Amino acid sequence: MSPYLFYPLACLTIAGALGVVLNNNPVRSALSLVATLFLLAVYYIALQAHLVAALQIIVYAGAVMVLFLFVITLLNLSPDPADRTSPLFGAAALGSALLLAVVLGRALWATTLPGAANTPLPEGFGTTVVLARQLFSEYLVAFELTSILLLVAVVGAVVLAKRDPSPADMDAPAPGREA
Amino acid sequence: MVTPNHYLALSAVLFAIGSIGVVVRRNLVIIFMSVELMLNAANLAFVAVAYGRGLMSGQSIVFFVMTVAAAEAAVGLAVILAMFRNRQTVNADDIALLRW
């Protein structure tokens, strides 16, 4: 990726992340997160991870964030002044986050990774075929467990979000039952 | 020249910003979104290292992280909905029954 593309996009990504954290309105916060996830998908394409980029948009930006927006609109959340902690706490949090960023950033910057400039990538890197082959051979157990996890999550979400039927609801026939 | 280390540094910054969100904000949904931001920062780190070392394992792990995050988002939002029905608030300071 050329530096002329990377640095502006990186600034936009950081702006999006700050928008998630600092926005008062939850809907705008969710939209900032959608924009950040989109930009991350652009990075994945630049890093030769095409399938992961497509999945990021389909799963994260296209389903999980829609779920977030759904919940925000259902709960009718509006900007709330009691949303922030005290300024002292906020300053302490900012300080420790800066420390985290500096320490983590320096550690990660100093790692030696042979980039694609030195060693060529393996054949078919990032394609669906290679990823699928690895998922079904090396990580097969994790793959099957993930499917069970998703089933559990679906059942759990439906049970948790279900409204308890009140006695009045029990007597009246359900709508559309005769249809 | 943009090396994978640039992407790793970006992922560190995104992770730190997400951690600010978790600590400072009191709205449960926004805390949840900051956690998703941290997960995505970790995904970016995985993909960058996979590119840097030429290993596909990084992308497989990202696949699993995405799946688990989606499942977690579904269940977590259902919990938030149930909580809102009981207490009519999503402010983390008001839902403090188990605190000392």
Next chain:
Amino acid sequence: MEWLIAGVKCLLVILLVLQLSALMLWVERKGAALIQNRIGANRANLLGIFPVNLGFTNTLIADPVKMFTKEDYVPDGADKFIHSLAPFLALFPAIITFAAIPFGDTIELAGRSIELRAVGIDVGILYISATVAMGVYGVVLAGWASNNRWALLGSIRGTAQMISYELAMGLAVVSCVLLYGTLDLQDMVRQQGQMLFGWLPAWGVVYQQLAFILIFTAGMAESKRVPFDIPEAESELVAGYFTEYSGGKQASFMLADFAEVVMVAGLVTTLFFGGWQIPYLSSQGLALPGMAVITVSPLLVSLLQVAAFLVKVLFFCWLQVLVRWTVPRFRYDQLMNLGWKAMMPIALLNVFVTALAILLFGEVA
């Protein structure tokens, strides 16, 4: 030079989608009139001489002028930024979906070979699923930003409908991917150029009839057209989730609706009806079964193939208009039952049967 060619191709595709959407507006109104045994819009004409009974002036000139010169307001207490963002988020994914759809074979012009598709995406089918998933945001935000509880209700129903039918469509697409063994759309179209038994073109519909019906139906449900248009419900609710929109923003929503019609037609053509393939005609020439090969110039073949693609897309657009004005709309619970209890299990069954058939009889290509 590469950038110029890529830019021209993208511009061509965007203009194609926009022109077809505008044309669909006219087809919709006149087609509805024909089916309902009336004449349709024909009152406006230019300077008294432009053809009166065809209705061109009404739909293609007067209507857009009216829509874009109407007053554009944001309701009281609504979030202004999101109110203006929602039509953009509805229109943008509907147009960029066409970037992955190939409208012709690779042609040789002035010594360089140009692929006739906007962008060479190797995960083409997933890209289309992704952009269809992004189309949901316009609906959610439109209802929220209207500060109107009926619009919110309409948008929640619309969102639930769209994400339910995305599931059936995705599973039907999986069975197509199993059939062709690739995610790349150009590759899928090329594989449909083969001949079965020497005379039958191996189009997708020959192998996967059920997937075709599923994708066509789920595509119509995604674009919230009748019989799935309970979120809009023109004769019952005012306009559902875009009640509080007028002028250019409403025009954007309408345009997004027709762009999705064109998109579904393009997708169905590419997956099941051979895309740009004309049976028996390839770059070698016309090869009718049992006859000698008649050589045809490759450039003429390419032009004919692009024309064939357009004809097929127009046919499926017309088919969607026909279905719209023939079938009454579903009730909301019937709609959701159909999506979750009927189409999704059938799509899953289709995937299993396809996989079993491939295991027993070997792959297509």
